Amino acid sequence: MEHRLMNVLIVYAHPEPRSLNGAIRDFSVERLRQAGHAVQVSDLYAMRWKAVVDRADNTAARTDARFDVSADSEQAYANGTQSADIAGEQEKLKWADAVILQFPLWWFSMPAILKGWVDRVYACGYAYGVGEHSDTHWGDRYGEGILTGKRAMLVVTAGGWASHYAPRGINGAIDDILFPIQHGILFFPGFDVLPPYVIYRTNRVDAAGFAGIRDTLGQRLDALATTEPIPFRKQNGGDYLIPELTLRPDIAPGQAGTAIHQRQAASRSPRDSQNTTR
DSSP states (O other), rough: OOOOOOOEEEEEEEEEEHHOOOOOOHHHHHHHHHTTOEEEEETTTTTTTOOOOOGGGGGTTOOTTTHHOOOOOOOOHHTTTBOOHHHHHHHHHHOOOOEEEEEEEETTTHHHHHHHHHOOOOOOOOBBBOBBBBOOOBOOOOOOSSSTOOEEEEEOOOOOOGGGTTTTHHHHHHHHHHHHIIIIEEEEETOEHHHHHHHOOOOOOOHHHHHHHHHHHHHHHTTTTTSSSOOOOOOOOOOIIIITTOOOOTTTTOOOGGGGGBOOOOTTOOOTTTTOOO
């Protein structure tokens, strides 16, 4: 199997470096570098990342005008007047062949600091608001966009049991919980999204459990360049009516829910996103 060397960006969101997340991050960096990949880490808490979108994100913003988030963001990106932290993270994304978002699942989503990274770095004219809008093409998004050709994967820790996040579990299926992140935040601007690596019952991970994480996560990192992505349907690929952006009536008739936005992929194992550490 071909071993392709890549530039890998890890965007890491956990406040305690001595946590399980910190150990996983350190392991991932070591494993990737030992394989020959170049690695950068955006440690958002260590960077004291500003999570809140405001007028200061545009260094040339007019103080006498009404603040419009999208318009100001678009102007700053187009004119090269974004704040330095935003521009720096966009340069890292430009450099990266693969991006790993690593975070604990807090209240069924990512920590606020990571959401703030997305809110600010995904500028208008950069990650959204791009491409023609017509009767056949509704913007460069959902499989198209500036991040097309790059790979992305989530590494997520959760306190609950795997069964809590099973299709009939009380918390809802993990693929549904992660859908806004994987399909929205990652697939929307063009990433090929790999199945997530999820660790459950984090407060029960002992030395043997961590050894298991190193083994299974190590395999996922070794296959970062070759793993088949989640088969999300491209918006402008013919499966959706435009401009309604609903699936054609002949596709998955009578069905609803997040799963209909994937093409069937028989090779994907249902355990790809159900890694446990009991």
